Amino acid sequence: MKITDIALIRACLPLDPPFDAAWDPVPRTSFTATIVKVSTDEGIVGYGSGDTMDGLEPFTELFLGQDPFAIARHVRALETVSFHAGRYWPLEAAIWDVIGKALGVPVAHLFGGALDGLPVYASTGRLLPRSARVESILELKERGFKAAKIRISASDIDAGVAIVHSVREAVGDDMELMVDLNQSWRMAGDVRSSLDPVEVRRLATALAEARVFWLEEPLPLDDVTGLRAVRDATGMRVAGGEMVRTFSELVDLVMADVLDVYQPDVVLSVGMLRTRTLAELALARNRSFTPHTWTNGIGLLANLHVTAGVGGGPFLEFPIDPPVWTEERRDFMLSEPVTVGQDGILRVPQGPGLGFEIDTDRLTALA
Ligand SMILES: [Mg+2]
Numbered sequence: 001m002k003i004t005d006i007a008l009i010r011a012c013l014p015l016d017p018p019f020d021a022a023w024d025p026v027p028r029t030s031f032t033a034t035i036v037k038v039s040t041d042e043g044i045v046g047y048g049s050g051d052t053m054d055g056l057e058p059f060t061e062l063f064l065g066q067d068p069f070a071i072a073r074h075v076r077a078l079e080t081v082s083f084h085a086g087r088y089w090p091l092e093a094a095i096w097d098v099i100g101k102a103l104g105v106p107v108a109h110l111f112g113g114a115l116d117g118l119p120v121y122a123s124t125g126r127l128l129p130r131s132a133r134v135e136s137i138l139e140l141k142e143r144g145f146k147a148a149k150i151r152i153s154a155s156d157i158d159a160g161v162a163i164v165h166s167v168r169e170a171v172g173d174d175m176e177l178m179v180d181l182n183q184s185w186r187m188a189g190d191v192r193s194s195l196d197p198v199e200v201r202r203l204a205t206a207l208a209e210a211r212v213f214w215l216e217e218p219l220p221l222d223d224v225t226g227l228r229a230v231r232d233a234t235g236m237r238v239a240g241g242e243m244v245r246t247f248s249e250l251v252d253l254v255m256a257d258v259l260d261v262y263q264p265d266v267v268l269s270v271g272m273l274r275t276r277t278l279a280e281l282a283l284a285r286n287r288s289f290t291p292h293t294w295t296n297g298i299g300l301l302a303n304l305h306v307t308a309g310v311g312g313g314p315f316l317e318f319p320i321d322p323p324v325w326t327e328e329r330r331d332f333m334l335s336e337p338v339t340v341g342q343d344g345i346l347r348v349p350q351g352p353g354l355g356f357e358i359d360t361d362r363l364t365a366l367a
Helices: 058-062 070-083 089-103 131-142 157-171 197-208 223-232 248-256 273-284 297-310 360-365
Strands: 003-019 028-039 047-048 117-123 148-150 177-178 210-214 236-238 318-321 346-347
Touching: 003 089, 028 089, 047 089, 047 197, 047 297, 070 089, 070 273, 089 273, 117 177, 131 148, 131 157, 131 223, 148 157, 157 177, 157 197, 157 273, 177 297, 197 210, 197 223, 197 297, 223 236, 248 273, 273 297
Parallel strands: 117 148, 117 318, 148 177, 177 210, 210 236
Antiparallel strands: 003 028, 028 047, 117 346
16 A cells, blocks of 8 residues: 555634633634545545644655555654654554554554543633632533543632632542643743742642642643652642653653653654553553643544553543533534543544544535
8 A cells, every 4th residue: 555645634613702721822713623634545545633734745755655554664754854844743643544444443453452442531721710610620520521620820829729629629529630730831932931849839739638630730841850849749640741742852751750640642742653652661660641632533532542552541631621612613623523421431433543534524614
């Protein structure tokens, strides 16, 4: 089999009401998805999505005429491209989709087949006032979610602590809660400085009293001693690594035992194959692997296949914050949105490849 064409499909969903993401200084009035489509001479077509893919075009010739199964070669080629340009990992996902379809198996089987699915955590995205956030987490619990992640503002951590304690009081002890401070990377142009380690330790101690399962990105990733001190001084699990750019940086984090929970996103950070290796290293050291998935339904499923394949967890991120961030908005490019039942488990689709259908009519209408 040979790759005969690589095309980008861009579509933009207007967001009214807008989505005011905690990590973005500007509320989003539209949601753009770029889907990479890989065609082959055997008629098998694969899709990936996640990164913007801006600037990919001059590099597609590196993959045309190649056998999709030569995946280690494609990963190395994407790493050389990443040095000069963007994070084009959705192309790797699309090639895995081709491979899974050619073999007639879900990609998770090729990644180890350890799990059929994972319990998810409802990963909320906005900074909400206390009563509104309590109400939203109660509604998510009612829908079957066994865990939820709350964003709090680094500029008012006392208010954030009060919100988390109120949520804990409302949901009781049979739901896990995570907290994300979003301090490890910034949107382009956001030059605000991070909290310091002393302030973060005070926060982590207060969150531990609300039995928070992990504290995510409490400090910049370069603050290795600060991150370790958060764990050592407070007993709080520390999560991070979602956007780390190279495999070797991630390996260094594992070897230096900086985090408890490693979260590289397979369509944004280092790709599916490299992430699987990193996950094995983390698991071998008795640390957790569960990736960031905040892109769209295709990115979520690519991360699910790797995580289920390698046996990560204990929870998988499921981006949702109704009414402004819903499965329908997040997965607008798919014929069916990715959903979770009342048991709170996201199951690996049993169709071949990554296991989704693209809604081509919708993409054309929103192009
Ligand atoms: Mg995060």
